[in-house]
Amino acid sequence: MILSIKLAWKNVWRSKKRTWITASSIAFSVFFACLMQSSQLGSYENMIDNSARFFTGHLGIHQVDFWEDQIIDNSFDQQALLELDLTKPSILMGVPRLSSFALASHGDRTKGAALFGVSLEEEAAFSYLERKLIKGDYNTESGVLMAAGLAANLNLNVGDTLVLMGQGYHGVNAAGKYSVTGILKFPIPALNQGAIYLPLETLQEFLSAPNMISSYSILLEDSQDTEGMKAHMETILKGKELGVKTWQEMLPDLVSSIELDYYGGWVILVILYIVIGFGIFGTFLMMIKERTYELGILNAIGMTKRRVQTMVAIEIFLLIFLGVLMGVLMATPIILYFWANPILLSGDAALAMEKFGYEPIIPFALNFKIFYNQGISIFVIALFLAIYPMLAIKQLKIIKALKE
Amino acid sequence: MKVIELKNLSKIYNPETIPVRAINDVTLSVKEGEFTAIVGPSGCGKTTLLNMIGGLDISSEGSVEVGGVSIQDMNESQLTAFRLQHIGFVFQAYNLIPVFTAKENIEFIMVLQNMDAKTMQERSDDLLDRMGIKNQKNRRPSELSGGQQQRVAVARALAARPKFVLADEPTANLDSGSTEDLLDIMAKLNKEEKITFIFSTHDQRVIDRAKRVITLEDGVIISDEHR
Structure with missing residues (x-):
């Protein structure tokens, strides 16, 4: 395993330019996805908070x-x-x-x-x-x-x-x-x-x-911990002719508009993921096509296909990890800044927001889940795309590879 | 003692359509300590024969025994393990791992064999010394000359203490000086340590040094000369 890690690490840095280009493309998609989701969740939190504070409570x-x-x-x-x-x-x-x-x-x-x-x-x-x-x-x-x-x-x-x-x-x-x-x-x-x-x-x-x-x-x-608290309150209020409602029950329109917007956001994210998925797949394709001969040699001199697969899998992991890490590091200070200083809208954009009953600001949410979700999503995509190099190695024919 | 025994070995390409017999009914044995060259014109089947001896390719007919073990019916992973333990390979294009240093390339095989660190260290130092490339041990293949790379490849092939070394056109990309140096090293290893070498080659300098020359034509052995 140590040998595979060592070899994978060296292989990742073998073509520095390509590694940086691939990692950067992943980083930018993670960066944009984090920013987008942070502003989305920030807006929801703000809407929920405003509505709860002014109208209903949680x-x-x-x-x-x-x-x-x-x-x-x-x-x-x-x-x-x-x-x-x-x-x-x-x-x-x-x-x-x-x-x-x-x-x-x-x-x-x-x-x-x-x-x-x-x-x-x-x-x-x-x-x-x-x-x-x-x-x-x-x-x-x-x-x-x-x-x-x-x-x-x-x-x-x-x-x-x-x-x-x-x-x-x-x-x-x-x-x-x-x-x-x-x-x-x-x-x-x-x-x-x-x-x-x-x-x-x-x-x-x-x-x-x-x-x-x-x-x-x-x-x-x-604000999301309402069901448990509602049950707790109902126990306390038993026999009082008083009832408890959550903000989700009291503000169904808000819940619907958040859900609609959330899924809309996901559609954009999925498009982003598809684009980056092609980029990642291109890298994997090159990784195998360029190195068919070399992988054949490794297998010929005694490295089992499973070990070759492990080595390539580690390379993929390192590459994706680097990209995700870069994306998170790029997004964190910007999210932190906008979390502390929400973007204030003005002009027509502000009027449009107000028309729909929203505060004309774009607040950002600071939540570990944002980074976690994006990181995991990219890893899952990479994992799925990694099926190709794994299968290509499994089906590798030494003689054919040595003729490449 | 026989290290290789081939019986009625054939390799047929396109058996369903237009069959081409790359190797045709070859029977051959190689004893321990031989320094054998398989020669013949391009396309005569030298590399195909070497690949079958090394378990890189499977025969269509006949049998291959290495050290008394039939490798004919081994599955892919068994063959890989067998190659690792018993056969050393030297290819025409050196085929070193580009991201590893000379020393790491030699140790690579021993790591795959799970050799302990001390033995591995001693053996790689010894091989580097014997190949005359001790000073180049921390250089990567791209920083070595063709001759030096091929010496690393020979050291890597010997690292696992194989039963024999298969060398496919090992001098094809080398200048005459490097070729002579490499042949000197291999001849010395053969003489002093009884290491069996089997070459496929066009190179007259290799043929001149060989103790046995097997000539192939159209997949058939047309002469087998012991010197």
């Missing part, structure tokens, strides 16, 4: 009927959660939320608005709501924070008075006047055009729903 606890009929009457008393132990290492935090709809009016303008009653302090940590403030004060006891788009539509500014009208708990009329204390700008257009944030108690008072909340949103350390 897990949401609701009154059992709420998800089917999302009305204020299907809210629940937050006291029910106080007696439960919802702490677990994989749970980062949880926030109570009350949501409803109302007409928002200022002067002669009226728009429909989504009302979110939140604990502003906790929400600052959960959804980074405070970071969205572009004008005014974040902390308010009885005022409202308005989304910039909605504020512009209603011609409202900080210090103006907003009138809200709607239906409260169990059908009571809900009406109130609130001072606008801050303007929030959201990257997600749906939020920016219609969200109004109020302190939880203020909204509970407006809706005549003291202590009631629509959901308790939970943020997990790992």
Whole structure:
């Protein structure tokens, strides 16, 4: 085995130019594949994170009927959660939320608005709501924070008075006047055009729903670790008339669009792999054709075909390993940079992203799996293509080889 | 003691269509310590005969015995193992491993034989010394002259302590000086260590040194001269 490794290593470096060209072509495909998958997974993580933080949490606890009929009457008393132990290492935090709809009016303008009653302090940590403030004060006891788009539509500014009208708990009329204390700008257009944030108690008072909340949103350390946590929560909530939903259940459209995009990405990767596969195969072909005579000699003087195959297999492994390693080393600093500094889109590209409800950035994911997946994929391709040289050696006829 | 015994050996190409008898009913034996040249015009079957003796090719008819062992019915891997243990090869185009040094090329065979490191070291040093290329031991084939490469090839063939050495046109690519040097070495090995050499050759200088000359024509032995 040592002899085969030694011989293979020397053979790899026998034609340095060819080795570098082959390794570079593998490296570039690994590099592009890693970058592509990192940006893909980064976008998904960002979309999931945004949606979970602003809307649903990775897990949401609701009154059992709420998800089917999302009305204020299907809210629940937050006291029910106080007696439960919802702490677990994989749970980062949880926030109570009350949501409803109302007409928002200022002067002669009226728009429909989504009302979110939140604990502003906790929400600052959960959804980074405070970071969205572009004008005014974040902390308010009885005022409202308005989304910039909605504020512009209603011609409202900080210090103006907003009138809200709607239906409260169990059908009571809900009406109130609130001072606008801050303007929030959201990257997600749906939020920016219609969200109004109020302190939880203020909204509970407006809706005549003291202590009631629509959901308790939970943020997990790992957005994919939802099923296990859901089962855990369901055990805790047994007999409480409360249910748990995962973000995948609450955001099926997001799941579908991620899946669609993911498979689309794979199609591009497969095309890339096919191209690189031909390149690798060309090298293997040359490796055998150029060296038929030499391989015949090795077999003639006593090296068994199995040993010859082992030697060539090691050469292939070394070549692919070198290419994959180079690709990973090239991709790592770039992924690290874009992971820390996502690409900010502007102009038409940004508008197009916003139109689809996405934040106009290209974030990158930093995940060992990205490198691992690409490395393994290339190795599997090489392994498959290595069938040819292995068969060629098996079928090698010494006399024919010596005449090459 | 006979090291090679061929009985009614034939090699027929295209047996189904237009049969060509490259070797036709050859019966021959070679004793230990012989220095034999197989000669004849191009296409007479010299290399084919050598290939069958060396287990590189299989005969269509007849039998080949090496050291009393019939190699006729051996499978491919058995033949490879047999060649490794019992037969040394020297080819026309040197055929050294280009990425290995002279010493590594010689040791290659011994590594395949799983020889222990100390014995291998001693033997390769001894062979390099006897071939007069000790100073070139760390050079790769591309850094050696044709004659030096062929000496490495002879050393490699002897490394495994084979029963005999088959040399197919070993001097074809050498100048006259290198040819004489190589023949001197092989003749000395034959004389002092009783190593059996069988050549296929056109080279008159080789023929002149041979103790036995077998002449082939159209695959048939037309003369077998012992000197």
